Amino acid sequence: MPPPDNKSVLSDIEIEEMLARHALDRSMFRRLLPLLGPVRGQIAAVFALETILVAVVFVRPWFVGQLLDHGLVKGAAGWTLDERLLVWLSLGLAVTWLARFLFAGLSGYLAGAAALRVLNELRIRLFEHIQALSVGYFDRTKAGRILSRADRDVDALEALLVQGPPDTLSAMLRFGGAALMLWIMSPLLLLALASVVPFLVVGTWLFKRVSQKSWAIVAENRSRFTSHLVETVSGVRMIQQLVRQEPNRARYRELLKDFDGALVRGNMRSGWFAPLSGLLNAAGMAMILLVGSYGLLQGEITLGELAQSLFYVMLFLGPLQDLNDLFERYASGSASAQRVFLLLDTRPEVLDAENPVAVEAMRGEVEFRSVGFSYSPGVLPQVLRDLSLHIHAGEVVAVVGATGHGKSTLVQLLTRFYEAQTGTVTIDGIDVKHMRQSELRRHVGVVLQDNVLFSGTVLDNLRQARPDADDEELVDAARALDAHEVLGRLGHGYHTQVGPLGANLSHGQRQLVCLVRAYLTDPAVLVLDEATSAVDVHTERMIQRALRRLCEGRTAIVIAHRLATIRDADRIAVIRDGQVVELGSHAELTSLGGAYARLYDAYERQSGVIIEPALLSTDAMPVP
Amino acid sequence: MIDATLATAHHAEPSDTSLGAVPPGRKRSPLADYPLLRSLALYRTIPVLFTVTLALFTVVHLSLALQQWLIGRGLDAVNSGKAATRLADGTIDLTVAWHWATLVIGLAAGRGVLQYISGMCSIRASQALLSTLREKILVQVQTLHLGYHWEHGMGEMITRTTRDADKLRDALVAFWRQAVETALVVAAAMGLLFWYDWALAAVPFLLTLLGFWIFVRQTDTLVVLDRNVSDAYDQVNQDLSEGIGGVRVIKSFRLEQGRIAKFRGHVGFFLDQSRHALAWCSSRIPIPQAVVALGHVWIMAYGAHLVVAGVLGIGELVSALLIATTLVFRVETVGRVMRIFADARASAARIWDLLDEEPAIVGGRETLPEGPTGFRLDAVRLLAPGGDTAVLENCDLRVEPGRIVALVGATGSGKSSLASLLPRLADVSDGAVSIGSDALGWRDVRSLDLGALRRRVHAVPQDIFLFSDTLAANLRAAAPDADDAALVEALRLAGAEELLSRLPEGLDTKIGDRGVTLSGGQRQRLCLARALIAAPDILVLDDATSALDAVTERTVLRNIRSLQARHGGRMTVLLITSKLSSVLLADRTVVLAGGRIVASGTHEDLLLDPLYRDLLGIDRAAA
Numbered sequence A: 001m002p003p004p005d006n007k008s009v010l011s012d013i014e015i016e017e018m019l020a021r022h023a024l025d026r027s028m029f030r031r032l033l034p035l036l037g038p039v040r041g042q043i044a045a046v047f048a049l050e051t052i053l054v055a056v057v058f059v060r061p062w063f064v065g066q067l068l069d070h071g072l073v074k075g076a077a078g079w080t081l082d083e084r085l086l087v088w089l090s091l092g093l094a095v096t097w098l099a100r101f102l103f104a105g106l107s108g109y110l111a112g113a114a115a116l117r118v119l120n121e122l123r124i125r126l127f128e129h130i131q132a133l134s135v136g137y138f139d140r141t142k143a144g145r146i147l148s149r150a151d152r153d154v155d156a157l158e159a160l161l162v163q164g165p166p167d168t169l170s171a172m173l174r175f176g177g178a179a180l181m182l183w184i185m186s187p188l189l190l191l192a193l194a195s196v197v198p199f200l201v202v203g204t205w206l207f208k209r210v211s212q213k214s215w216a217i218v219a220e221n222r223s224r225f226t227s228h229l230v231e232t233v234s235g236v237r238m239i240q241q242l243v244r245q246e247p248n249r250a251r252y253r254e255l256l257k258d259f260d261g262a263l264v265r266g267n268m269r270s271g272w273f274a275p276l277s278g279l280l281n282a283a284g285m286a287m288i289l290l291v292g293s294y295g296l297l298q299g300e301i302t303l304g305e306l307a308q309s310l311f312y313v314m315l316f317l318g319p320l321q322d323l324n325d326l327f328e329r330y331a332s333g334s335a336s337a338q339r340v341f342l343l344l345d346t347r348p349e350v351l352d353a354e355n356p357v358a359v360e361a362m363r364g365e366v367e368f369r370s371v372g373f374s375y376s377p378g379v380l381p382q383v384l385r386d387l388s389l390h391i392h393a394g395e396v397v398a399v400v401g402a403t404g405h406g407k408s409t410l411v412q413l414l415t416r417f418y419e420a421q422t423g424t425v426t427i428d429g430i431d432v433k434h435m436r437q438s439e440l441r442r443h444v445g446v447v448l449q450d451n452v453l454f455s456g457t458v459l460d461n462l463r464q465a466r467p468d469a470d471d472e473e474l475v476d477a478a479r480a481l482d483a484h485e486v487l488g489r490l491g492h493g494y495h496t497q498v499g500p501l502g503a504n505l506s507h508g509q510r511q512l513v514c515l516v517r518a519y520l521t522d523p524a525v526l527v528l529d530e531a532t533s534a535v536d537v538h539t540e541r542m543i544q545r546a547l548r549r550l551c552e553g554r555t556a557i558v559i560a561h562r563l564a565t566i567r568d569a570d571r572i573a574v575i576r577d578g579q580v581v582e583l584g585s586h587a588e589l590t591s592l593g594g595a596y597a598r599l600y601d602a603y604e605r606q607s608g609v610i611i612e613p614a615l616l617s618t619d620a621m622p623v624p
Numbered sequence B: 001m002i003d004a005t006l007a008t009a010h011h012a013e014p015s016d017t018s019l020g021a022v023p024p025g026r027k028r029s030p031l032a033d034y035p036l037l038r039s040l041a042l043y044r045t046i047p048v049l050f051t052v053t054l055a056l057f058t059v060v061h062l063s064l065a066l067q068q069w070l071i072g073r074g075l076d077a078v079n080s081g082k083a084a085t086r087l088a089d090g091t092i093d094l095t096v097a098w099h100w101a102t103l104v105i106g107l108a109a110g111r112g113v114l115q116y117i118s119g120m121c122s123i124r125a126s127q128a129l130l131s132t133l134r135e136k137i138l139v140q141v142q143t144l145h146l147g148y149h150w151e152h153g154m155g156e157m158i159t160r161t162t163r164d165a166d167k168l169r170d171a172l173v174a175f176w177r178q179a180v181e182t183a184l185v186v187a188a189a190m191g192l193l194f195w196y197d198w199a200l201a202a203v204p205f206l207l208t209l210l211g212f213w214i215f216v217r218q219t220d221t222l223v224v225l226d227r228n229v230s231d232a233y234d235q236v237n238q239d240l241s242e243g244i245g246g247v248r249v250i251k252s253f254r255l256e257q258g259r260i261a262k263f264r265g266h267v268g269f270f271l272d273q274s275r276h277a278l279a280w281c282s283s284r285i286p287i288p289q290a291v292v293a294l295g296h297v298w299i300m301a302y303g304a305h306l307v308v309a310g311v312l313g314i315g316e317l318v319s320a321l322l323i324a325t326t327l328v329f330r331v332e333t334v335g336r337v338m339r340i341f342a343d344a345r346a347s348a349a350r351i352w353d354l355l356d357e358e359p360a361i362v363g364g365r366e367t368l369p370e371g372p373t374g375f376r377l378d379a380v381r382l383l384a385p386g387g388d389t390a391v392l393e394n395c396d397l398r399v400e401p402g403r404i405v406a407l408v409g410a411t412g413s414g415k416s417s418l419a420s421l422l423p424r425l426a427d428v429s430d431g432a433v434s435i436g437s438d439a440l441g442w443r444d445v446r447s448l449d450l451g452a453l454r455r456r457v458h459a460v461p462q463d464i465f466l467f468s469d470t471l472a473a474n475l476r477a478a479a480p481d482a483d484d485a486a487l488v489e490a491l492r493l494a495g496a497e498e499l500l501s502r503l504p505e506g507l508d509t510k511i512g513d514r515g516v517t518l519s520g521g522q523r524q525r526l527c528l529a530r531a532l533i534a535a536p537d538i539l540v541l542d543d544a545t546s547a548l549d550a551v552t553e554r555t556v557l558r559n560i561r562s563l564q565a566r567h568g569g570r571m572t573v574l575l576i577t578s579k580l581s582s583v584l585l586a587d588r589t590v591v592l593a594g595g596r597i598v599a600s601g602t603h604e605d606l607l608l609d610p611l612y613r614d615l616l617g618i619d620r621a622a623a
Helices: A011-020 A029-071 A083-132 A135-140 A143-155 A157-185 A187-194 A197-234 A236-241 A245-270 A273-298 A303-317 A319-345 A407-414 A437-443 A458-463 A471-480 A507-521 A537-551 A586-592 A595-606 B002-012 B035-045 B047-079 B095-143 B146-196 B198-245 B247-252 B256-284 B286-308 B314-356 B415-421 B450-456 B471-476 B484-493 B497-502 B520-533 B550-562 B580-585 B610-616
Strands: A072-075 A078-081 A366-373 A384-391 A396-400 A422-427 A444-447 A525-529 A555-559 A571-576 A579-584 B374-383 B390-399 B404-409 B430-437 B441-444 B457-460 B538-542 B572-576 B588-593 B596-601
Touching (some): A029 A072, A029 A157, A083 B198, A083 B256, A083 B314, A135 B247, A143 B146, A157 A303, A197 A236, A197 A245, A197 A273, A197 B146, A236 A245, A245 B095, A303 B047, A303 B314, A384 A422, A384 A571, A384 A579, A458 A471, A458 A507, A471 A507, A507 A537, A525 A537, A571 A595, A579 A586, B035 B095, B035 B146, B035 B314, B146 B314, B198 B256, B390 B415, B404 B610, B415 B572, B450 B457, B471 B484, B484 B550
Parallel strands (some): A444 A525, B404 B588
Antiparallel strands (some): A072 A078, B588 B596
C-alpha cells in the first residue's frame, strides 16, 4: 500500500470529472441560487432582520456621542451631568441591546431553519441521484467517497448558502453605514479611514484566491481518509483474520497526516487575514486619532463625535474577524459544492430512451444478437464476443461455463445494469434499450450472487417486492418455495431483524429470503445467478421443486455450478471465452461429447454419483 | 481464563453501550462524565505545543487590552489639547498625535505577527488532537469483535468519524478562537475596568458571571437535543450506506422509490429534531447575552457619574465603553460557541462511548510451539447475539494435525458460527476451543496471543472482501514478505492463473472498492489465494468455493489437500461445504444439526445416515 504522493492529490477528482463527462463548472452560483428558491421568504426576512440589526448597532455610538456632547458639560467647576438625559440614554442603550439579541435570535432561527431545509432537500436529491446512477459507477467508485458527498460535503454548503449572504449583507451595511456616519460627521474622518481600505481590498482578494485552492485539496484529503475508514468497517473481519490492524492503522495515520498537512498549509497561506484585519483596525483608529486631533483643533468636530467615530471604526472593521471565518467557510463550502455538483453531474451511463416503448405484458422471448461487451473498452479484454443466444418464451435455459467467462455479464446486460457495446439484447423482439428501465426490471426478476438485504425484519424485506401484500401472503410465498422450514425457524421467525445489509442472517438464509422476494414479484423472465450456491443440497432440492413450479409459464435463465440443478432445463448453453460454444438439451449435449459432456462428467464424479478411486488422481480435464 | 469470563459476560449483554456503562474490571476515566473535557485533556500528549499556544494567545489578547488603553490615553491627550498644537507660525504640530498613532500601529503590528503564529500553533494543536482521536477510533473499529459491528452497522461508525469528529473539531477551533480568547478578553477587559474603578467593574463582572451561569445551565438541554439529532442522523447515514452497498438489488427490484421514501422519512425526522434544537437555541440563548449586555449600560451611566466626580477622564470613559462593547460582542459569540460546545459534548460522548467499548475478545499471553497443529472443541456452547437461543450446543470435536475434516449441515445450523470460533473472531459462551496436538500440548485459544493465533488459524468467510488496492497488495496482506513468484504460485493454486493473465496490469492491477469489477467466482479465487499464501496451520474454508465451477473447485481443493503449512507438515483443514465432491476430499465428515454434532465418520460410515444423505442429496439408487 504505497503512500499517495502529493502530485496525485487531485487525481481522484480528475477521474470523477472524467466520469461526470462534464468540466467542473466553477461558477457555482448560478447553480446554487435555485436551491434557495423554496426558502426565498425566509432569506428575505433574514435580510430585513440583518438590516434592522445593523441599524440598531449604529444607534449605539450615537448615545455615547450624545452623552459626551450634551449630557456631560464641562464647566469651570469641572463636569456637570444632565441626569434626565442620562436616564433616557441608558434606557435607549438597554433597548438597543435587547432588540439586538431578540432580532439576532430570530434571524438565527430563520437562517438555520432555511439551511436545514435547503441542505436536506439537497441530501435527498443527491440520494435520488445516487439511486439513479448506473451500476458501473458503483463498481468503480469507493463507497466511502460517495458517502462523504452526501454527508460532509452537503453540510459544508451551509456557510455558503445560508449564513453567507446575510452575514455578507450585514458586513456591507456596517461598512457603508459607518462610512456614511463618518462622512456626515466629517469627511476628514472618512478620508482617514479610507487610507486602510486599499490594503483591505487587496488582502481580501489575495485571501480568496489562495484559500479556495487549499480547501479543494483539504476536501479531497478528507474524503480519502473517510473512505479508508468505510473500507475498514466493511472489511473488519478480514483485517482481524489477516492481523492487518497495524499496517491498516499506519495507512490511516498516513492519510490523516496528509489531511493535517493540507489543512495546516492551507491555514499558513490564508491565516494572515485575521491578524491583518486586526492591524487595519488599529491603524484605522490611529488614523482617526491623528486626524481627529487635527479636526478638533480646527474646530471641525467635537470630542463626542471623535469618540463616536472610534466606535464606527470598530463597526467598520470589526466584522472583518467574522468575515475571515466566513471566507474560510465559503472556501471550504465552494470546494464541497464542486464535489456535490460533480456527483450530480455524473450522468447515469444507462439512460431510458426518449420515447420508450411501453410494455404492458411480456411473453418472455429473450434474444442476444451478436453481443460484444467489455467492462472497460480498450483497457480490459472483451468479456462477451459476438455472442448470440435465442431463448423462447417459457423456456428454461441454463447457462454453464467456467468462472469469469461471461455468464454473469449476460445477466447484467439483460437487466441493463450495463449496456452492450455491440449487438442487441431484445425481449419479445423489443430492444431492452428502448424500454423504460423500471418496466424492464418489473418483468425481469433476478436473484444475484451478492444477495443483499436491508435493515429491517425478514417481512420488511419480502414486502419490498410486493408493498401491498399482507403478512400472510408473504409467508405463503415462503411456504410455496419451501423456504418456510428455514425462515420460520429464525430467532423471531419472520420478525427477525436481519441487521445492516442482512449481516445477522447466514448466507444461505439470505439467499432464501432473496429467492422468495424474487418469487413475489412474479416476473415474466426469471434470472437465477448462482442463487442457490450457499444453501445445502437438501434445501436446494426443496427450492428446486418449487422453482420448477415457479418457472412454469415464464422464461427462466439459470446460472449454476451444480449441474444437477440444471439438468432438467429445456436447453443448456455452454459459454466459453464470451461465446456460446454448445447449445442443446442435457441429453443432446452429453451425447455430443463436447465441453458440456466433459464438464458434466467431472461434476458427476465430484458429486459422488460415480465414486471411484481415481477421483483424487490427476485427470486430463483442462483447467480453465 | 480471566479474559474468557470477561468476554462471555460481555457477549451475553452486547447491547449495553449506554454512556458510562463500563464493564467491570476496567478503570473508569475520572473524566468519564465530562466527555468534552476528556477530549481536551488529550492535549496533555502535546504539552509543549499546548503551552506555547496558550502563552501566545495570552500575550496576543493582553496586548489587545494594552492597545485599547493606549487609544484611551491618546484620546485623553487629544481632549486635553496636547495631541495637536497650533504653533506660533500657524502650522499645526501633530508630533504628540503621531507619537500615539505610531505606538498604536506598532503595537498592533507586533500583535498581528504573534496572532498569526498563535493561529498556526492552535491549528496544529487541534489537528494533532483530532488525528489522535480519529486514529483511536479506527484502532477501536478494527479491534472490536464482529458482533459489535453487526449490531451497530456502518452508518454509526461513519457518523463517529465524520459528523461527530467534525463537531469536536469545531469545538477545538472554538476552544482556541473563542473560549481562550473570550476568557482572555473578559479577563483583560475586567482587569482594565477594575483598574479604572472597582464599582464600575463590579456590576458588569457580576452580570457576566450570571450570564455564563445561565449559559452553562442551558448546555445540559443542548446536549440532550443534540443527542436526539445525532441519533436521527445515524439512520440517515445507514440508509446511505445501504443505498450504495445494495445498489444491484435496489435496481433489480425497482426499490429506488421505496428507498428514497425511506431516506426521505429519516431525513425528515432528522430535520424535525434539528429544527426543534434550533428553535430552543434561538429562543433561549439571547437571554444570557442580554444579561451581559446590560453591563454596557451600567458603564455608561455609572461612568458618567465617575467623570463628574473626577475619578475618570473622558478618554478613559470612552475606552471603558469601547472595552465593554468588545466584551459584549465577545459574549455574543459565546452564545454560538456554547452551542458548538454542547454539540461537541454530545459528539464527544458518542465517540468515547465507542472508544470505551471493551473489546470482547482480548488476546492472551501464551504461545504454542511451532509444529503441526490440530484443534479441539470441548462442550462448546454459543449463544446467538443478544438472544437466549443457542447457536451451538454441547459440541465436542477433535481434529488431529494434518487432517481434513468436512462439516456439513443444513442452512442456519451453525456452521459459520463454528468456523469463526477457531480464529477467535467470536468467543464461545461455554466450553472451550483449543488448538495444538498431543505432541505440542493443547492451548485454549483464549490464552493465546491473538495475532499469533490468527496467523496460524485462517478462516476464509463466505462474504468476500478485497481491499481497494492492487492485487499484489491484497495478497501480501496475508504474507507481507512474499515475493511475486510466491504470489503467482498462490494464484495458480487457487485456480486464478487465467484471471491473472487477463488483468491489464497483472499483479499491479487495482482492484475496485470491494473488488466488484471481478465476478463473484474471480473474487472468491483471490480470497482463496490470499488464504493459501498465508500458509496457516489450520485452514477453515467456510463455503469458500461456492462460486467456483465444478472443475475449478475440484482442482483448488486438490491443491489445498497437497499444500503444506509453514511448519512443513500438512495443513489441517476444516471444510464447510454442502457439496458431496468436497466431502469426498475429506478424511472425515462431521454432521451438524440444530447446533449439535449428530454424526461423524467417513463417507462410507455415514452413507446410511438419512440426514447425511439428505443434506448432500445422495440418491437412494446411487448407494
